[in-house]
Amino acid sequence: MDSGQNSLRYFAEGLLNFIYPPRCLACSKLLEDNAGLCGQCFEEIRIIVDPYCQRCGMPLDPPEAFKGIETPLCADCRNHRRPFALARSIGRYEGVLKKCIHLFKYKGRKVILKPIDKLISLYFPGLFPVEKISFIVPVPLHRKRLREREFNQSELVADMIGSKYGIPVLADILSRTVYTSPQVALTRDERAENVKGAFKAGESSWLPKSNILLVDDVYTTGATACECARVLKQAGAESVYIFTLAHDV
Template sequence: MIKAAFDNFLNFFFPARCKICLHPLRSYQEKYVCARCLSEIETISCYCQKCGLPLSPSFAEIKDPLCEPCQRKKRQFHLSRSAAPFFGNVRECIHLFKYSKKMALAKPLGDLMLKALFSFWPDLEIDLILPVPLHPDKEDSRGFNQAYLLARQISKSIKVPAVKSNLQRIVNTASQTSLSPKERLKNVKGAFKIKRPEALAGKKILLIDDVFTTGATVEECSRILKAAGVREVNVFTLARTVP
């Protein structure tokens, strides 16, 4: 009782502020980022019909447009989509979520993904949700896997199991941040394994990650999932980098 009164006193005189716009948070339901900043996250309206890369509005009148990489090569996944382009408020939210360990952002960011998921795939049929795994050493260091927290939010709403332990990262790869696209592909080659292939055979999988950059990670995950007998892999990420 005393602690609650003291917390109310502090919140009244020293309200928590949005980490992006610095305005006071107006509701106890707002965690770290205010509803206004979340609502200002841009969506992707014109995109490659295969990998989901944001395209310029000039592509809007083209039926089923494909980006140049998807015209040149076969993708390991069936389709990929992202909820938002990776800049502005969503970029700030992801950095707070991953690097400042603001795990409460999993819910509003997961809600953002859900809204986009139903927009992109109103009739999507999937059997399992798999998060892109972190190496155990990296997950221990960070304390959580951001992809799994997002996958769990989606799982709760669409009533499809999010399975964390079957797709595993067995190589603690170097950071992809400064690598070229070719170096990224080489970096993740052989980095993953399937623990129980029989549990995935014939299944339709939704593969979840926070950011799609070059696609090297989700391509490698999709490749080994298909080799394990998965029927179809669709990729869904919170954000997509824009060249």
């Protein structure tokens, strides 16, 4: 982009900010710049800290009940085998973070990517052995839902991580071949049944013996993560890690 185009873009952004002053998407406070969230709301995001399940990353409450346990696991992970190596999330799916993800996912408010970028910079490196990740794969949307939303929020987050840490993103290696019902109102068993057989991995020389980071927005019961991980491992992946912005509790 040349200097003339840059000047025009900055002028347009300045004019829009003058007519429609940027506000915090959580509390509507006026912002000096279009940062998405004010400092106070950003600080209110509940980051997941120890103790949490060492397999799926779910916060474990009450913390004192898990004191001294070397490898704490939630009830689900104690009772069910998981096809992924581990799953980790930055924060709890509540309050400010829940509102941000909802605005991003359903209202197309991409300015939320700014605080998401900050969260990833602060917390992602401590969640995964970054040097072991071969490729990043976003959880895909069915083409019908992609037309409705016009973008895949998981792919945008995957691209952000890939660019930040120099990890290739394979956005087309996994596809959603079945148009499934929204998971929101479904029970745990219904969620698992809903996504069963919904994903397909394409043939690729990249997958065999690779360590995949699967990226999604929210980990709820793990149904989507498990189905995607199962398909990727069947296609030859050595191991699958799961990253989500939030974990529902």
